[in-house]
Amino acid sequence: xxKMNLSHLEAAFLFSxxxxxxxxxxxxxxxxxxxxxxIYTFLCFFVALFGLGWLMYFGHG
Amino acid sequence: xxxxxxxxxxxxxxxxxxxxxALSWLVPGGGHLLLKRTGRGLLLMAxxxxxxxxxxxxxxxxxxxxxxxxxTTLINTGGFIGDLASGVLYLLxxxxxYSQPDVAGAVHDYGTKFLVTAGLLNILAMVDAFDIAVxxxx
Numbered sequence: 001x002x003k004m005n006l007s008h009l010e011a012a013f014l015f016s017x018x019x020x021x022x023x024x025x026x027x028x029x030x031x032x033x034x035x036x037x038x039i040y041t042f043l044c045f046f047v048a049l050f051g052l053g054w055l056m057y058f059g060h061g
Numbered sequence: 062x063x064x065x066x067x068x069x070x071x072x073x074x075x076x077x078x079x080x081x082x083a084l085s086w087l088v089p090g091g092g093h094l095l096l097k098r099t100g101r102g103l104l105l106m107a108x109x110x111x112x113x114x115x116x117x118x119x120x121x122x123x124x125x126x127x128x129x130x131x132x133t134t135l136i137n138t139g140g141f142i143g144d145l146a147s148g149v150l151y152l153l154x155x156x157x158x159y160s161q162p163d164v165a166g167a168v169h170d171y172g173t174k175f176l177v178t179a180g181l182l183n184i185l186a187m188v189d190a191f192d193i194a195v196x197x198x199x
Binding site: 001002003006011014017019023026029 | 105109168179199
């Protein structure tokens with residue numbers, strides 16, 4: 001099996017994408033709500049990712 | 062009143078939901094396909110399988126149950142349950158001899174987390190398939 005070397009951002013992108021799809025599918029009752037919730041959780045992952053990234057950057061001094 | 066409540070909370074016979082639940086564990090998204098939720102089943106199958114395969118390609122480590130101090134036992138047993146929850150993906154991987162030692166490195170570490178998370182997401186899919194099978198969801 002080929003080896004995959006991903007950066008932190010690429011790995012976090014894939015993780016967010018797959019997790020958001022599953023959370024969207026299993027939590028809501030209509031397709032429209034599923035799509036909205038999937039996009040919402042994906043954006044939340046990225047806000048948290050960049051937010052914590054900047055927090056660590058500034059916290060590091 | 063009590064009878065109504067009992068009827069509301071009583072489960073259908075095991076035969077009505079157990080096959081969907083078992084298939085859902087064995088094949089991610091399989092329970093939804095069995096219950097004729099094709100679109101959702103395929104999405105779950107694609108997402109969970111892709112996450113597992115990405116974990117393998119990043120050379121993530123599989124957990125094995127170990128009994129040591131409390132934290133080690135919790136981490137390893139929990140990780141093993143997470144890995145095992147991926148069903149046939151995990152079983153095939155182990156049967157085909159995948160054995161990656163837990164080495165230092167960000168990519169390996171991401172891989173290990175991808176493998177466990179794929180199983181945890183499959184548990185969510187199993188719960189959803191169960192809810193559909195017993196009529197709590199469409």
